[in-house]
Amino acid sequence: MDSLLPVVAAADAAPLSPEQLRELYSLMAAVRYLDTSAVAWQRQGIIPGYAPELGQEAAQVGSAYALDTARDFAFPTYREMGVARTMGVDMVAYMSTHKATWHGGMYDPLASRLAPIQAVVAGSVLHAVGWAHGQTLSGEHGVALSYFGDGASSQGDVHEAMNFAAVMKAPVVFFIQNNGWAISVPTERQVAGGSVAARAAGYGIPGIQVDGNDVVAVYEATRNAFAHCRAGNGPVVVEAMTYRRGPHSTADDPGRYRSLDDERIDAGEDPLERLRKRLLAEGVADEAFFTAANQAARAEEEAIRTGIEALDPRPGNEMFDFVFQETTPALENQAARWREESEHV
Amino acid sequence: MSESTTAVLETEAAAETRSVKLSMQQALNRALDETLSTDPKTVVFGEDCGQLGGVFRITDGLQAKHGESRVFDTPLAESGILGMSVGLAMAGFHPIPEVQFDGFAYPAINQIVCQIARMNYRSRGTLPMPITLRVPSFGGIRAPEHHGESLEALFAHVPGLKVVSPSDPHDAYHLLKYAASRPDPVIFMEPKSRYWQKGDVDTADGGTLTGARIVRPGRHLTLVAWGAMVARCLQVAELAAEDGIDVEVLDLRWLKPIDAEALAASVGKTRRAVVVHEAPLTSGLGAEVAQLITQSCFDTLKAPVERVTGFDVPYPSGDLEDEYIPNIDRILLGIQRVLEYRRG
Numbered sequence: 001m002d003s004l005l006p007v008v009a010a011a012d013a014a015p016l017s018p019e020q021l022r023e024l025y026s027l028m029a030a031v032r033y034l035d036t037s038a039v040a041w042q043r044q045g046i047i048p049g050y051a052p053e054l055g056q057e058a059a060q061v062g063s064a065y066a067l068d069t070a071r072d073f074a075f076p077t078y079r080e081m082g083v084a085r086t087m088g089v090d091m092v093a094y095m096s097t098h099k100a101t102w103h104g105g106m107y108d109p110l111a112s113r114l115a116p117i118q119a120v121v122a123g124s125v126l127h128a129v130g131w132a133h134g135q136t137l138s139g140e141h142g143v144a145l146s147y148f149g150d151g152a153s154s155q156g157d158v159h160e161a162m163n164f165a166a167v168m169k170a171p172v173v174f175f176i177q178n179n180g181w182a183i184s185v186p187t188e189r190q191v192a193g194g195s196v197a198a199r200a201a202g203y204g205i206p207g208i209q210v211d212g213n214d215v216v217a218v219y220e221a222t223r224n225a226f227a228h229c230r231a232g233n234g235p236v237v238v239e240a241m242t243y244r245r246g247p248h249s250t251a252d253d254p255g256r257y258r259s260l261d262d263e264r265i266d267a268g269e270d271p272l273e274r275l276r277k278r279l280l281a282e283g284v285a286d287e288a289f290f291t292a293a294n295q296a297a298r299a300e301e302e303a304i305r306t307g308i309e310a311l312d313p314r315p316g317n318e319m320f321d322f323v324f325q326e327t328t329p330a331l332e333n334q335a336a337r338w339r340e341e342s343e344h345v
Numbered sequence: 346m347s348e349s350t351t352a353v354l355e356t357e358a359a360a361e362t363r364s365v366k367l368s369m370q371q372a373l374n375r376a377l378d379e380t381l382s383t384d385p386k387t388v389v390f391g392e393d394c395g396q397l398g399g400v401f402r403i404t405d406g407l408q409a410k411h412g413e414s415r416v417f418d419t420p421l422a423e424s425g426i427l428g429m430s431v432g433l434a435m436a437g438f439h440p441i442p443e444v445q446f447d448g449f450a451y452p453a454i455n456q457i458v459c460q461i462a463r464m465n466y467r468s469r470g471t472l473p474m475p476i477t478l479r480v481p482s483f484g485g486i487r488a489p490e491h492h493g494e495s496l497e498a499l500f501a502h503v504p505g506l507k508v509v510s511p512s513d514p515h516d517a518y519h520l521l522k523y524a525a526s527r528p529d530p531v532i533f534m535e536p537k538s539r540y541w542q543k544g545d546v547d548t549a550d551g552g553t554l555t556g557a558r559i560v561r562p563g564r565h566l567t568l569v570a571w572g573a574m575v576a577r578c579l580q581v582a583e584l585a586a587e588d589g590i591d592v593e594v595l596d597l598r599w600l601k602p603i604d605a606e607a608l609a610a611s612v613g614k615t616r617r618a619v620v621v622h623e624a625p626l627t628s629g630l631g632a633e634v635a636q637l638i639t640q641s642c643f644d645t646l647k648a649p650v651e652r653v654t655g656f657d658v659p660y661p662s663g664d665l666e667d668e669y670i671p672n673i674d675r676i677l678l679g680i681q682r683v684l685e686y687r688r689g
Contacts, residue, residue: 073435075432102469103466103467104466104467104468104469106469108471109435109468109471109472110471110472115435115472116464116467116468116472118459118460118467120455120459120460123428123455123456123459123460124460125428126424126425126427126428126429126431126432126456127428127429127431127432127435127460128432129425129428129429129432130428130429130430130431130432130433130434130435130436130440131432131433131435131436132432133429133432133433134432134433134435134436134437134438135436136414137388137414137438138436138437144432156424157424157425157428157455157456160420160422160424160425160428161425161428163420163422163425164419164420164422164425164429167420318469321470322465322466322468322469322470323465323466323504323505324465324505324507324529325465325470325473325527325528325529326527326528326529328507328601328602329602329605329606330602330603330605331602
């Protein structure tokens with residue numbers, strides 16, 4: 001871990017218990033099964049598209065594990081399935097966005113503490129800052145966890161967000177998953193200087209670069225960042241260095257911009273396998289545990305798939321129902337005409 | 346004096362004092378002050394909104410009275426201001442952000458269109474965006490580039506946004522308070538050339554705030570306008586009256602949703618209409634208004650709906666501003682074209 005400016009360490013920075021370590025593995029296994037299955041669902045025609053996160057399980061599970069859903073709030077883009085799963089979001093409702101049921105997903109963002117999925121990747125970074133400043137104004141101690149990637153870090157909103165947060169000392173953790181690729185463009189062609197965390201110093205924000213494939217390291221870095229924010233010290237940048245092992249989306253062909261050999265060399269060790277070896281070596285878990293964890297993950301994936309397959313298309317009138325809290329005469333007229341015309345077809 | 350007479354006199358006295366003469370700048374300032382006082386979740390922020398009180402002094406004295414947490418300066422970044430508003434709204438606040446000048450709304454368009462306008466939809470109604478974005482709007486003050494734009498058609502075209510523009514201090518006071526109390530995002534377009542014009546404000550009775558308003562009744566023709574153009578159309582109506590032309594002036598006020606019923610009622614009566622706006626002609630709101638009138642009044646219209654507007658040019662420099670903004674002569678010529686129209 002490379003800390004560029006000092007971060008206040010979490011007061012309760014006790015090492016993870018064996019139970020917690022096993023839980024992290026179970027979460028990562030569940031995420032791995034669901035993620036690889038979702039790609040298969042797309043090939044089978046169950047869903048039209050998906051943005052896989054193969055290789056990012058440690059970054060997502062480790063960071064979200066540090067979040068307290070009773071008071072914190074996470075702001076995703078569209079590749080945060082592992083975050084949603086770790087936070088306990090209803091996964092059928094989450095995956096429904098990939099079934100093209102509803103853009104933001106069908107989960108309740110307020111109850112879930114996870115903002116709706118959206119694809120203008122730096123857009124939600126400013127939302128996190130606004131929400132975090134709201135915590136300051138209300139005298140509450142929630143922390144905003146803003147997820148974005150190396151590609152998003154090129155957008156101006158990320159710079160505005162870091163500057164705003166630093167000036168206002170907003171309790172927000174900017175969590176960058178630097179997975180090496182913004183679709184086809186590698187980090188060295190995307191991020192000047194090669195590090196998003198290094199930019200934090202320019203805003204007077206502590207920045208941490210962490211091995212994003214080590215779930216324990218990610219968790220500890222994020223936990224420290226939360227403690228720093230909660231103590232009133234303002235924002236922290238955490239950059240998890242990881243690797244997007246799969247395509248950008250099910251519509252992408254990585255073979256056009258990298259070879260399989262490059263992938264094997266650059267991706268390094270599988271984060272799930274890495275944790276498995278560690279738990280075995282430390283005697284925290286045995287083969288029976290891994291077998292059970294994998295079986296549970298498989299069963300969970302099957303239940304979610306059944307839920308996704310059972311999702312009906314939304315009724316057409318909902319197209320009009322959620323534009324406003326207070327609808328307009330013009331919109332009511334359009335809805336009425338839609339009803340008439342669709343009934344007559 | 347009997348008790349009842351005293352009560353009547355007191356009521357009359359109260360009725361007199363509730364009507365005050367204010368400039369639009371003062372009316373807006375008072376509306377913000379009262380909103381901050383009555384709604385503890387309201388926050389007012391933007392560039393120079395705090396100690397300076399805004400470049401137009403709309404937020405003058407509000408920080409001193411309501412504190413730095415309720416009224417605050419932000420860094421100079423419009424996308425940041427609007428993106429932050431989204432997060433504050435998600436946290437249960439009622440943001441009233443300001444972009445300092447209309448042209449500076451452009452750097453924030455992504456947050457306005459992709460985020461503010463869609464969050465209620467995206468979240469299936471669970472994350473309302475009760476944001477009132479104040480935009481000092483339109484030209485007429487010989488300002489530098491980007492300091493005078495007419496963005497109403499752009500905003501009105503975006504699903505999920507509502508758009509309103511007051512034309513006098515009374516409406517400015519009440520419409521701002523009303524907009525700030527609504528659960529949906531409202532783009533509040535303040536006609537900056539009218540900031541210093543005074544008028545009577547009945548602080549107790551705002552009247553109907555949801556639709557259009559006839560500001561001058563007439564029989565021969567309807568002038569449809571909003572914002573700064575309303576005052577100009579009233580001038581035009583006075584001049585036309587000297588020639589025996591009785592012009593009705595309809596202040597549209599809400600540019601989304603547009604009050605189609607008021608348009609139908611007015612033009613149904615006068616049977617002729619001219620729409621006046623500062624924005625460029627092509628794909629402007631004048632086209633929308635003309636179509637709404639055509640739909641409701643096609644059988645009775647005596648002439649096609651005429652438009653007197655700005656031109657399809659970037660908003661010009663101060664020296665050319667008077668050529669660009671519809672002036673009295675151009676509006677009178679528009680009226681003439683409609684009155685002299687003969688079916689071919």
